[in-house]
Amino acid sequence: MNAMLTQSDEQRMLVDMVDGLLVAEDHAWSNFAEQGLLAMPFATGEGGLDSSAADLSLVMGALGRADVDVPFLASAIIGSRLVRNLASPAQRLHWAPKITAGTMVLALAHAEPGQHFDAAPVGTIAEPTASGFSLTGQKTMVLGGKHATHFLVSATGPSGLNVFLVPADAAGVTMSPHWLGDGAELTLTGAELSSSNLLDGPDAAAFLAAALDHGLAGLVAGAVGAMEQLHHLTIDYLKTRKQFGVAIGSFQALQHRAVDMLIELEQARSMRDHATAALDADPAIRRRAVLAAKAYVDGAARLLGETAVQLHGAIGMTLESPAGRLFRRLSTTQMQLCDRTQCLHELSLSPASLLEEDE
Template sequence: MNFEFSDDEQQLSEAVQRWVERGYGFERRTAIARAGGFSAEAWGEIAELGLLGLGTSEDDGGMAMGPVAAMLALEALGRGLVLEPVAAVALVAASVMAQAPADVRANWAPRIASGEARVVLAYQERAARYKLNRVDTKATQAGDAWTLSGTKSLVTIGDQADAFIVSARVSGAADDAAGIALFLVERGASGVKTQGYALQDGSRAAEVTLADSPATLLVAAGPAFAALELAIDIGIAALAAEAVGAMDKLFELTVDYLNTRKQFGVAIGTFQALRHRLADMKMQLELARSMSYYATLKLGEAPDVRRRAVAQAKVQLGNSARFLGQQAIQLHGGIGMTDEYIGSHYFKRLTTMEMQFGDTMHHIGEVSARMLDTAGVFA
């Protein structure tokens, strides 16, 4: 298997890294977080890099460079703790929009790729507990028109988005996957209310309430659930890549600190016990990196294979992020807990990531459910 990246992929990764290092420093990120967790100015700069077209086809005005290029770009964004939700719009929402009717796709896909329109997935509900098939939001049809009623939680930049891709029930019981369809609802439509708030890591989300809000059908019931699963799997693979970038940078910060901080006249990084802990951190980082690659490479596989791969990656992500984050804080000592030091923000970001798209325990169950015919996780 060839693990070398193409010239285009490497150039994209380097371009994003340069922007992160020169244009998205800790001070700017802190200011964005204090202002609400989203910057339209930074979003425009991200659009100029072409990142918002990563998941949109060239016919629809995107780059369509593939999942590996997206993975490398998100690793670079993760190193800089970029708050703006590139993956949520450019990859997750774009994957659903690619299956929309031609007229809807022609209207929205090019604007998503250019950064003009911010469209995000709204699927989480309070009673669902990470189960995609548990949907209480109702869709009602009158002739050719649809209206939606319900509440979606933790919608990424929900009060800053232009439109939402909403999972809603057209038939069946509350957990019937076959009765779920996907709709587009504009934030300015009647009956739409949003309540924004900051998450623990400084990023932004919102509660979105729909009351007989007009909607456009994107994917009909039946194929819609498969489209939703694919979008979530793409989101998990993207999250894993971003987490690897964050862990890589946090590990680098820890190594630098241990080589700078002195006790008894020598750098504490020379102490054997601490070097052993660094070695354990590096091992967890590389385990997470390998599983990020694994999840990305499996996105084109059959749904059952893909779903198990991303669940495995999410389990490793949770374990590695928790271990590496805790070790980094302990090795830094008191400064690692302060809001003024960047290391604490990496730990907050990794902790938030562990809860997104299903926590570690949820995905252990997902992996277990797909191991009925084998005794090995990777068999």
């Protein structure tokens, strides 16, 4: 299956390794650590691999194809990027080995009730105490929150926007997992933190925005991977399911539906690659690229998913069917970080067309 437009030998080896890992029934987080996947976002001086955004996208695509529920996006892409860019050198040296070993699992808690995809201004308050800070507020739609050992919580403090590392088992922290997916709701009621839990690098807002954009690109890559697998399963089903003594794939009307699925998939791949390539660009260009990709892929995923379910028939509606589970995964992804409506709204406010160069 096509994972990216072009791949180096090393990237093909990475995909083969991840695919092989995901074939096994045991998807333990420790296995991801042992294979070095959790070290990918960190610099080599911190025990990491300093992997590119394209490499991380390949991992997300493999996870999407395998429909595996692990917090790679939340911890290894969004959370690790925040720690790498916003934490002090001493904090990184202390936390990075735990993250890469899989014993510290991160989840960003930023969105808030009533704001969801645009948590600005941040209503969670960080009040100074004798030993550090006390956090009070509520966070919603915390991606990967069900698996987290530590939350990266955005809060408004005396100096403005800050990000804190909050242990999931700290007093005053209540996590309520969603019934579908790996998300959660988070309530902080006077959660006491040491001053060492404040990520004290400069410009928290800029690094938070960058981490969220990388998260959107990761979501897109995972969705495209799920779409690839769903398309593959549907084509196989059309070739093997028989009606009136012939394979239903011989019916021209169903062939046309399969072609429509392929067109959506190929366009989604292009948008994924465009977003991934833009992650190192100017923040405004990066933001438009990931928003456009998420908006397009959300729509394509819905069309491809609904078509796949229709072509599978009743079995496609069940969670016993891989097609049904992939359809559920794609439906959940459409509501994560930024839905299609919000993406299009934010794009409409952009001062420049996506097809024009910034001056």
